[in-house]
Amino acid sequence: NAGVMQNPRHLVRRRGQEARLRCSPMKGHSHVYWYRQLPEEGLKFMVYLQKENIIDESGMPKERFSAEFPKEGPSILRIQQVVRGDSAAYFCASSPPTASGNTIYFGEGSWLTVV
Amino acid sequence: DQQVKQNSPSLSVQEGRISILNCDYTNSMFDYFLWYKKYPAEGPTFLISISSIKDKNEDGRFTVFLNKSAKHLSLHIVPSQPGDSAVYFCAASSYNSGTYKYIFGTGTRLKVLA
Secondary structure, rough: OOOOOOEEEEEEEOOOOOOOEEEOOOOOOEEEEEEEOOOOOOOEEEEEEOOOEEEEEEOOOOOOEEEEEEOOOOEOOOOOOOHHHHHEEEEEEOOOOOOOOOOOOOOOOEEEOOO | OOOEEEOOOEEEEEEEOOOEEEEEEEEOOEEEOOOOOOOOEEEEEEEEEOHHHHHHEEEEEEEEEEOOOOEEEEEEOOOOOOOHHHEEEEEEEEOOOOOEEEOOOOEEEEEEEE
């Protein structure tokens, strides 16, 4: 019973490069959330997606960040032209289609370091 | 606008004693409140939740209390064990337009001393 799978676990990018983080939700889950944790800070909501649909992207920075959850395959969080301030841990969480609001399940996270 | 607040960044407790982690919120429309535990370099792990219509939920050593009038909840861990040392996040969920949104606090780092 695989949990939420994220890869890569660690990613190093030079300033100006692109970062792609992938998330496969738990089996049977069709809702995906992305959160970012900056050093010494809490978990900040970024985006909430269902298959082929962005439900809420109110936490996404206006530029350089995008997310998708295609019909087939994992959800992707894409950061273009990375800057040092993008260095953070990015966590994906999932919930089932009949979500009741009482829990979401997190992956192990992807740590992005921009040098 | 921090809707979920954990005002204590850290807490130290002796092994065997009770740990009490606190959380305050501002939005009276939250449906559920949740607690997660996080070890370094790992993802948050769900611990326990409570519906907004309840005032207490217990699961083993973990009990969550909800005081709606004060917009305050707390997580009690008793007895505390060294393995409980981690960062604890309080979260709240709200339902809007057919979807749930989960908002997290900034976390409290618990250290249980052997």
